[in-house]
Amino acid sequence: MKFKDFKLNPLILKALKDENYKEPTSIQAKAIPLILNREDVIGSAQTGTGKTAAFAIPIIEHLINNQQKNKGKRKILTLVVTPTRELAIQIGESFTAYGKYTNIKNTVIFGGVSQRAQKSTLKSGIDVLVATPGRLLDLMNQGYISLHDIKYFVLDEADRMLDMGFIHDIKKIITKLPKKRQSLFFSATMPQKILELSQEILSNPKEVAVSPVSSTAETIQQYLYTTNRKSKNNLLLHILKNPELDKVLLFSRTKHGADRIVRNLKKENIECAAIHGNKSQNQRQKVLKKFKTGELRILVATDIAARGIDIDKLRYVINFDIPNESETYVHRIGRCGRAGEEGISISICEPEENVYIKDIEKLIKQKIQIVNDNPFPQTDKPMSNLEKKEAEKEKNRKRQEFFANRNKKRDSKKNRF
DSSP states (O other), X not given: OOGGGGTOOHHHHHHHHHTTOOSOOHHHHHHHHHHHTTOOEEEEEOTTSOHXXXXXXXXXXXXXXXHHHOOSSOOOXXXXXXXXXXXXXXXXXXXXXXXXXXXXXEEEEOSSSOSHHHHHHHHHOOSEEEEOHHHHHHHHHTTSOOOTTOOEEEEOSXXXXXXXXXXXXXXXXXXXXXXXXXXXXXXXXXXXXXXHHHHHHOSSOEEEXXXXXXXXXXXXXXXXXXXXXXXXXXXXXXXXXXXXXXXXXXXXXXXXXXXXXHHHHHXXXXXXXXXXXXXXXXXXXXXXXXXXXXXXXXEEEOHHHHTTOOOTTOOEEEESSOOSSHHXXXXXXXXXXXXXXXXXXXXXXXXXXXXXXXXXXXXXXXXXXXXXXXXXXXXXXXOOHHHHHHHHHHHHHHHHHHHHHHHHHXXXXXXXX
């Protein structure tokens, strides 16, 4: 099948040719005809399967036809709601790319930046609005956005919305939408709450399921290093001695952990930076741009910040920390080996994370290949529950001692004056 088989507008086909899109992916082949036929769709598709194009391309087709019928000031006809600013920006870029030869205008709004430019663009009139929930509701409450004319509504990454606590915001947004609309709902996983939400949004939806979350792309080679907690940094440096790892997306479980990894790598003169929730929007976009252009060798990210990162031909992903949720592992390594390209994932596992690896292997139904050529092999045993409790007690004791000493120093300074 080719994109021309969908009988799309020649202007869209020209843009797709520029993007080197030849054959639709599985999710695109299944979803595009349904959306063109104005069906509601519920799609289950993991990251990297091409689902943004699956809904953006047919929506642009609809909007071209709407423009031919309706003249006058532009109204927001399409709303795409997504959980993170990075993903919102990526979706906006996709609409721009696929519609570049058309007269379709889109904009992206998200929090963490000034509203001024966003308000100005909204006033000038747009066809497609891509938004994160918080900023969308904020500008709606201020009277800058009306959803009365929405014809096409997309809820993307619904499971991540749930994880991030946006479920109530989404329900508020839904109440402001016209009842007569086409609704599209995409989620990598389908927990019960997500299924219940889909029933509120969709009308007699057609189901499209591609590459369930339990599967990893066949083009991704998966490797596992087992080591001790204290040896993780040294092992990472050993791995990075390989010059072939010229562009690496590295995952950390926490924001502080990401910053710590960056400090350690910079000591070895490795060009790197971190993106996470504590970084401003400008910082995150600047870092992402540098990584895409090759100015940075390593991009260290937390899971939420990384959702929506789309790097062409990214080959390497490293899990510095093993995620305690098996599905997160699948999402992480899905950042490489996209669109049929080859990818390599490397995981660094300490004793306490051995159980997470077992859960991951159970989910993906395959063993991850252990690398035996390892100068820092795992020798420690996982702590027992009793040892964990004792270690936590000792940690708390040291913390209390630290704050007590700090307060004493403060008091002594005050008494001096």
